[in-house]
Amino acid sequence: MSDRKISILLVEDEENLQEALKLNLELENYEVTGVYDGVEALQAVQHEHFDLIILDVMLPELDGISVCENIRLQNNDIPILILSAKNSSADRVLGLKKGADDYLTKPFNLEELLLRVSKLVEKSQRLAVRKPLEQQYQFGKNSIDFKALECITKDGEKVALTKKEIMLLKLLIENKNEVVTREKILQAVWGYNVYPTTRTIDNFILSFRKYFEEDSRNPKYFHSVRGIGYKFTEY
Structure with a gap:
């Protein structure tokens, strides 16, 4: 295993929440790139490697569900954790159907968020070392x-x-x-x-x-x- 830091793309348009999450994730020794809208998020994914995306649903330019769908269209297996103020089961199912790996409703407990991030990072690391199937x-x-x-x-x-x-x-x-x-x-x-x-x-x-x-x-x-x-x- 290399010693490189785990890289996270944080997509959140609420400035105070973006800063608080970035700080707490960096304290856990993650490397965090923060963007504020859906278009920026897609551009970042095209130009950089990330081990995990934390994605707000209500975003300017392009909403989080559309961002998630676009990333999956590129057959990109990167784990995605959706953050949403919408807490109905229909919204949750929609997020998972469009390719999210996990869905956390706001307001959330920071400890729970960090635990879910840790589990998804483990998944990302398994994907990175996954061997292609034999014939x-x-x-x-x-x-x-x-x-x-x-x-x-x-x-x-x-x-x-x-x-x-x-x-x-x-x-x-x-x-x-x-x-x-x-x-x-x-x-x-x-x-x-x-x-x-x-x-x-x-x-x-x-x-x-x-x-x-x-x-x-x-x-x-x-x-x-x-x-x-x-x-x-x-x-």
């Missing part, structure tokens, strides 16, 4: 050959897979044990301008369960997380 991946009695576009199922049967199936499997397995949002799947597998219905992704998951699960009604590997996305689990 073949095995789990349980199953194996997937990403290059040949085929798999061996739980029953030992060889099945040809479509390119979309391979892309979705790869995305879920690369993020194993973590929920991948529906929005991220749409962007990474289908491309942003093509919007299949939730049913389409569900059908892919059902196919995976048929191929790989001993009991498709009680899946061990492929899970739907209601209202948010999907998860591949392997411990």
Whole structure:
């Protein structure tokens, strides 16, 4: 591991809060870059590497949800913590759907914020050292050959897979044990301008369960997380 400081982009238009958060984060030995609007935030992400983004929702120029969505469009996995005065479950779900990793409502406890930042930094460090998947991946009695576009199922049967199936499997397995949002799947597998219905992704998951699960009604590997996305689990 290098000795470089963890770098955080803080996007907050309220000057007093920006200064207070910056000070407290720097006291925790983080390196903090502060910006005050959404456009500045996107420019900063394009020109610098950050380990974490702390992002207010109500911003001038471009709101935080749009900033989050834009960052995810670039297939950027950087962890994002949203800060918002909106505390309804609908607002929270929207933030998570658009790609945020965590959502904290204002006013918040500083200790809680620092704890969440610490957890997201750990995630960022795991992403940085994550090895790319090998050409073949095995789990349980199953194996997937990403290059040949085929798999061996739980029953030992060889099945040809479509390119979309391979892309979705790869995305879920690369993020194993973590929920991948529906929005991220749409962007990474289908491309942003093509919007299949939730049913389409569900059908892919059902196919995976048929191929790989001993009991498709009680899946061990492929899970739907209601209202948010999907998860591949392997411990």
